[in-house]
Amino acid sequence: MTNSAYKNLVSRFREIDSLQHAITYLNWDQMVMMPPGGSEMRSRSIAELAGISHAKLTAPEIEVWLSELAGSADNQASIREMKRVWGNANCLPAELVKEQIIVGSKCEMGWRTQRAANDWQGFLKNFKPVVELSRQEAKYRQEASSATTPYEALLALHCHGDSEALIDSIFNELREVLPDLLQQVVERQGDSQVSVNADFPVENQIKLNKEMLTTLGFDFNAGRLDQSMHPFSTGSAGDSRITTRYETDAFLEAMAGTAHEVGHASYESMLPEAFKGLPIGESRNMCIHESQSLLFEKQIFYSKAFMQFITEKIHSHLSAATSLSADDLWKLGTRVAPGNIRVEADEVTYPLHVMLRYEIESRLINGDIEAEDIPELWNEKMMSYLGVDTKGDYTNGCLQDIHWTDGAFGYFPSYTIGAINAAQIFSVIKSEHAAWQERFKRGDVEFVRDWLLKKIWSQGCQLKSQELMQSATGSPTKAESLIEHLEARYLRCEY
Amino acid sequence: MTNSAYKNLVSRFREIDSLQHAITYLNWDQMVMMPPGGSEMRSRSIAELAGISHAKLTAPEIEVWLSELAGSADNQASIREMKRVWGNANCLPAELVKEQIIVGSKCEMGWRTQRAANDWQGFLKNFKPVVELSRQEAKYRQEASSATTPYEALLALHCHGDSEALIDSIFNELREVLPDLLQQVVERQGDSQVSVNADFPVENQIKLNKEMLTTLGFDFNAGRLDQSMHPFSTGSAGDSRITTRYETDAFLEAMAGTAHEVGHASYESMLPEAFKGLPIGESRNMCIHESQSLLFEKQIFYSKAFMQFITEKIHSHLSAATSLSADDLWKLGTRVAPGNIRVEADEVTYPLHVMLRYEIESRLINGDIEAEDIPELWNEKMMSYLGVDTKGDYTNGCLQDIHWTDGAFGYFPSYTIGAINAAQIFSVIKSEHAAWQERFKRGDVEFVRDWLLKKIWSQGCQLKSQELMQSATGSPTKAESLIEHLEARYLRCEY
Numbered sequence: 001m002t003n004s005a006y007k008n009l010v011s012r013f014r015e016i017d018s019l020q021h022a023i024t025y026l027n028w029d030q031m032v033m034m035p036p037g038g039s040e041m042r043s044r045s046i047a048e049l050a051g052i053s054h055a056k057l058t059a060p061e062i063e064v065w066l067s068e069l070a071g072s073a074d075n076q077a078s079i080r081e082m083k084r085v086w087g088n089a090n091c092l093p094a095e096l097v098k099e100q101i102i103v104g105s106k107c108e109m110g111w112r113t114q115r116a117a118n119d120w121q122g123f124l125k126n127f128k129p130v131v132e133l134s135r136q137e138a139k140y141r142q143e144a145s146s147a148t149t150p151y152e153a154l155l156a157l158h159c160h161g162d163s164e165a166l167i168d169s170i171f172n173e174l175r176e177v178l179p180d181l182l183q184q185v186v187e188r189q190g191d192s193q194v195s196v197n198a199d200f201p202v203e204n205q206i207k208l209n210k211e212m213l214t215t216l217g218f219d220f221n222a223g224r225l226d227q228s229m230h231p232f233s234t235g236s237a238g239d240s241r242i243t244t245r246y247e248t249d250a251f252l253e254a255m256a257g258t259a260h261e262v263g264h265a266s267y268e269s270m271l272p273e274a275f276k277g278l279p280i281g282e283s284r285n286m287c288i289h290e291s292q293s294l295l296f297e298k299q300i301f302y303s304k305a306f307m308q309f310i311t312e313k314i315h316s317h318l319s320a321a322t323s324l325s326a327d328d329l330w331k332l333g334t335r336v337a338p339g340n341i342r343v344e345a346d347e348v349t350y351p352l353h354v355m356l357r358y359e360i361e362s363r364l365i366n367g368d369i370e371a372e373d374i375p376e377l378w379n380e381k382m383m384s385y386l387g388v389d390t391k392g393d394y395t396n397g398c399l400q401d402i403h404w405t406d407g408a409f410g411y412f413p414s415y416t417i418g419a420i421n422a423a424q425i426f427s428v429i430k431s432e433h434a435a436w437q438e439r440f441k442r443g444d445v446e447f448v449r450d451w452l453l454k455k456i457w458s459q460g461c462q463l464k465s466q467e468l469m470q471s472a473t474g475s476p477t478k479a480e481s482l483i484e485h486l487e488a489r490y491l492r493c494e495y
Numbered sequence: 496m497t498n499s500a501y502k503n504l505v506s507r508f509r510e511i512d513s514l515q516h517a518i519t520y521l522n523w524d525q526m527v528m529m530p531p532g533g534s535e536m537r538s539r540s541i542a543e544l545a546g547i548s549h550a551k552l553t554a555p556e557i558e559v560w561l562s563e564l565a566g567s568a569d570n571q572a573s574i575r576e577m578k579r580v581w582g583n584a585n586c587l588p589a590e591l592v593k594e595q596i597i598v599g600s601k602c603e604m605g606w607r608t609q610r611a612a613n614d615w616q617g618f619l620k621n622f623k624p625v626v627e628l629s630r631q632e633a634k635y636r637q638e639a640s641s642a643t644t645p646y647e648a649l650l651a652l653h654c655h656g657d658s659e660a661l662i663d664s665i666f667n668e669l670r671e672v673l674p675d676l677l678q679q680v681v682e683r684q685g686d687s688q689v690s691v692n693a694d695f696p697v698e699n700q701i702k703l704n705k706e707m708l709t710t711l712g713f714d715f716n717a718g719r720l721d722q723s724m725h726p727f728s729t730g731s732a733g734d735s736r737i738t739t740r741y742e743t744d745a746f747l748e749a750m751a752g753t754a755h756e757v758g759h760a761s762y763e764s765m766l767p768e769a770f771k772g773l774p775i776g777e778s779r780n781m782c783i784h785e786s787q788s789l790l791f792e793k794q795i796f797y798s799k800a801f802m803q804f805i806t807e808k809i810h811s812h813l814s815a816a817t818s819l820s821a822d823d824l825w826k827l828g829t830r831v832a833p834g835n836i837r838v839e840a841d842e843v844t845y846p847l848h849v850m851l852r853y854e855i856e857s858r859l860i861n862g863d864i865e866a867e868d869i870p871e872l873w874n875e876k877m878m879s880y881l882g883v884d885t886k887g888d889y890t891n892g893c894l895q896d897i898h899w900t901d902g903a904f905g906y907f908p909s910y911t912i913g914a915i916n917a918a919q920i921f922s923v924i925k926s927e928h929a930a931w932q933e934r935f936k937r938g939d940v941e942f943v944r945d946w947l948l949k950k951i952w953s954q955g956c957q958l959k960s961q962e963l964m965q966s967a968t969g970s971p972t973k974a975e976s977l978i979e980h981l982e983a984r985y986l987r988c989e990y
Contacts, residue, residue, distance in 0.1 A: 041733055
């Protein structure tokens, strides 16, 4: 009886996975290949598939099957994850979801022009209903879960397993250290000695990035690299789709982007085959996901040793770069400068941008502040964390991000928890492979992939996120992992 | 009551259309973009979507809605086409369909090596069950329709509205004329004076083909041109996907292929917007579809006048082609030579290849011959129609085509009925536009597109195929339309 209930659930989740596969590649096609004329019909088709998928996940028999399995001794982790996914899909009134789509897309559409026009008041009008509905959503999700606050219930959609209390305590530690550390780094680096004023043809950059992908373990029999306005990674085992954005005057950024995406893609490609299509076979959460991309980008690509290896390839593909040494490129890639914009921020200032957003969005959803309060808080924190004055500049201040416009609260922390996880994981890998720099200098990163495959990728959702960090690194996520890394790289210039 | 039944049907068929949209572009991606590692999951996803689509089409409520509409005065053509599509999906036992997939894919897989190995006996063993099941399918389809023979019931899947009797009578006329005409053309052409021995880089060919596509009315805001092993066209209004195969020593063939596919793509793009997603809004049948592609390829691209226009573009993109005049290229493109292989055949011999296959497959399905009889009949007809000896050479004889391997009987006639329809349609367009050659010389084909839009593309399935030919050209499909065209081009060298 319970055995057949589990079998039914497995086959239902695999049907849903087949539909999600279709949506995934139709979305990729839309962003990378589709001509503009295809939009309308494509949206209709994806909406139809999403509707069928949602109906399969919310059908009453799922609740029956899950309740038959209550207390079952077998497949406990798998059932737990099925319940989580099912619960996420079932706890909101359909009416609320529909309203959210309407006010969210209105706010996002408005934002596209209001941002450029520095029009905070115009934005605020559309944004208040978004906040109101997100607060309702958070309450429903909190009731249906063990979340301790409404915000934590939204956080769990992206960072499930990493509690608000954990993030609070981590960010408190960072707040103690980072602003000071930043000052020291800026003083230490002084004025930049390296500048790049040349043209690097996109087709050469593409060849270079493809060669680097192979070095980083990407298999072109099971994936593609294409171009898009916003770099992203999607797909699944056997068929990863990575995109990169190229500018003729910024080849290093494109390469870093490619390295970042290969981290995401590797994780998705190497999830446990036995759990394919089941919630337990999915990636753990965005804090783990981002740790994989940041490990490839920050820990591997921007290391002195790997830069030494890749510089030769850069020279062979980009003739205008031959005057830049490996050391020049490393200095370019590790340049620190406080600024307005999160997506342009370096490794040292990025967490400060994230913390500021976390502090605002958590208080906003928990009802401690109102949307009107955002600009003042933003300015205050930008000044205190980064020494940057954003007063009156909404465009490059609180209007810069798209995330909040359609109610995606609770996503920001994953960037920084991911950076910490990456540093923490890589410090264990380094301690187990004393010759890591020698290997990177030869372009050998396979030992990193092997380690990640064993400890992270092959685990799927069998463990909760902090159990996974504990089992992989011997400790839950801790702020000092990132602080140590930043001090070693930016103060002592060790790697 | 009947009104709501029709509304229900419309909304159901549009849901099915949204699923078919997904399948269409996932198939395109599979053939053009997907890395090999994606195959397994892609097949599973497409099978899931096809299953959902089939279930939506065969659900019992559809029969109820259709029967509520029996005798309805409104939307008669739309309801007729819904019934046709629904009937095609409902008349076979699920068991038979499943068995067909198994034996068909076994036969096709085997054929891939047996063809190269000249292994007729090996193929025959797998092929006999395919024929047996196709005969069963044909009987079921005949019972559920007004088909006069089992073969006609299969024919209707591809050439609905063009009866076996019509095709018989057309092919009888062609058989009287073509072998003789072929002899005259071969004698007239003598040995070729033009030869091409140069290398034409693929990237230059791509630019050339894209420029030609624009001339032929293709809109890159609503479509793409890519490469694939086998050229094809897919997609729908707003998002046409054409592929071409390039060889560095055969640029004219690639261009002809592109022109062919733009005919298919234009038809699919310009179907009536008001009937979008409904059976009445689809293309009429393969005989009409192929007439559109052959009109662009044979009537436009290979005309002396268009060749004069396009030669300048060829010279500007392919430096190795500058020694070839428009007249040289026209001679190259209209060279006639009997041979073994259908897909390499010219405009004069192609119908003879098709007739041979039609005569064999119709007798095979109707039970007048057995699979064992094919090679002897093949050799006999090849000798009598084309004067080509294929005895013992199965590889280049009856094993050359993929169509029959998985039971696609009834498709071949559409190639030649399409060629006739193209000649017949274009002769009317010429008679209405005396200056057609002057226009082609300037690269102006818009008057052709306008005519086709009005008379063919915008019609969807409102008329049956022969009603459509009658209304567009003043006559049903008649063999002499093709004969006149071939005589004018190949004996009198008029255009």
